[in-house]
Amino acid sequence: MTEYSILAPVVPLRAEQLLPYAALVQWSAARRLWQGQATVSDPHQMFTAAAVAGFRVPVGTGVTLMPLRHPLEAALQAKSLAVTTGHPVVAGFGPGARVFQSSVLGRPYASPLQATREYATIVKGLVSGEVVNLAGEYFHCENGLPSLPSPPVEVGIGVLRPRMAELAGEIADVAITWLTPASYLRDTLMPALRAGAAKAGRPVPRVVAIVPLALSGEGRDGLTLALTSNMGHISLPHYVDMLRRSGIPIDPEDPLSGARALIKGDAFLFGDPATVAEGLDGFRAAGADEIVLNVSGVCRQYGAKTSLLELETVLTEVTR
CATH class of the missing domain: 3.20.20.30 (Luciferase-like domain)
Known part of the structure; x- marks a missing residue:
């Protein structure tokens, strides 16, 4: 579960x-x-x-x-x-x-x-x-x-890329992803984890997916929230490479287009509670054993009180 x-x-x-x-x-x-x-x-x-x-x-x-x-x-x-x-x-x-x-x-x-x-x-x-x-x-x-x-x-x-995922499969208790779309986890990282585990003759490690997200609402701009949440990551070469491998075209010189691509590619989940819950369920189906809700963009944009309410709302939606 x-x-x-x-x-x-x-x-x-x-x-x-x-x-x-x-x-x-x-x-x-x-x-x-x-x-x-x-x-x-x-x-x-x-x-x-x-x-x-x-x-x-x-x-x-x-x-x-x-x-x-x-x-x-x-x-x-x-x-x-x-x-x-x-x-x-x-x-x-x-x-x-x-x-x-x-x-x-x-x-x-x-x-x-x-x-x-x-x-x-x-x-x-x-x-x-x-x-x-x-x-x-x-x-x-x-x-x-x-x-x-x-x-x-x-x-x-x-783990962001296949070779590190294979290594995690060999020796780690847990493989931890950040900003990886569910489709990339399913199609690229999980096979590498399984291959590493099989090579070592051990069980596949637990998979933890840390997923950036925000709820939509009046006056909220998804691009701003995606950028606020992930600006540091989409400027780093290893994240850019991972996202491009997943089919998300990231240009470090054009952060706004990168934010748009993150939302379109479901690396950043944005929508009403039901839509976000559906996106999170994609990570479960892809093989995640633990899904970590990351509302750092909301916190930076609207403060701690709003981020707590956001987390409570999403937790209620996904555990009902």
């Missing part, structure tokens, strides 16, 4: 900005609270602050960027979060854009696939209680973490 979760649509400067969304997860049918990577505040610290404030809910990071921390530190953060919240944690990771890799490491990974393989292998071993001995091309670890009773940590990999 497909579960529905929510992405915190705001990058919190203070923990209290996250609390309404944690409360929504605690009191609604939503399964989990997700946060993406930010440089304003760290999601691990914000989730911990929410737990200390009394909102202990399942959480996921979708995705944190590998250049920012060694995999031992990443495993420790994820394990600590599971202990603090008392709930399972999905620790999602990705190499990030090449320009970001260069800005942190001095040069990009020559092979993002190999770097991700090493990183996820180390983290997965550490959170499972193993002593990891791996001398890789990009990461080295000869360590273990103290054995502590805690809820499980699932290790996720952000």
Whole structure:
């Protein structure tokens, strides 16, 4: 059965900005609270602050960027979060854009696939209680973490293209997509996930689809909302390539046409509650086990109160 979760649509400067969304997860049918990577505040610290404030809910990071921390530190953060919240944690990771890799490491990974393989292998071993001995091309670890009773940590990999999806099929607990149309998930990523899993002789990992959306209404412009929600992503080469592979023509030099293409290609869902729910059902049919509602464009355009109402409305529609 497909579960529905929510992405915190705001990058919190203070923990209290996250609390309404944690409360929504605690009191609604939503399964989990997700946060993406930010440089304003760290999601691990914000989730911990929410737990200390009394909102202990399942959480996921979708995705944190590998250049920012060694995999031992990443495993420790994820394990600590599971202990603090008392709930399972999905620790999602990705190499990030090449320009970001260069800005942190001095040069990009020559092979993002190999770097991700090493990183996820180390983290997965550490959170499972193993002593990891791996001398890789990009990461080295000869360590273990103290054995502590805690809820499980699932290790996720952000997947946009087939080769990373195949790698996730081989080694990850969870494959996490962002801005990928349901048709692309069904026709391109799912076959690659299955191929990777078959190669490793293991089950296909859970699939989490983070889906940007907004409800239509008087005075609302879908193009503005799509652009506000995704401007940063449709300027990055790996997202542009993924979207073009999915049949959505993105031109980084023409953001408005890109926003129009996102809506037409169902990468950004826009419409009344029934229409949005139908679009989300497409992700379920495509193979998503967990669908994460992303109303960040609504939050930036209309504020936190409206974004909470939007999430409640969509959750009611899809879980009725």
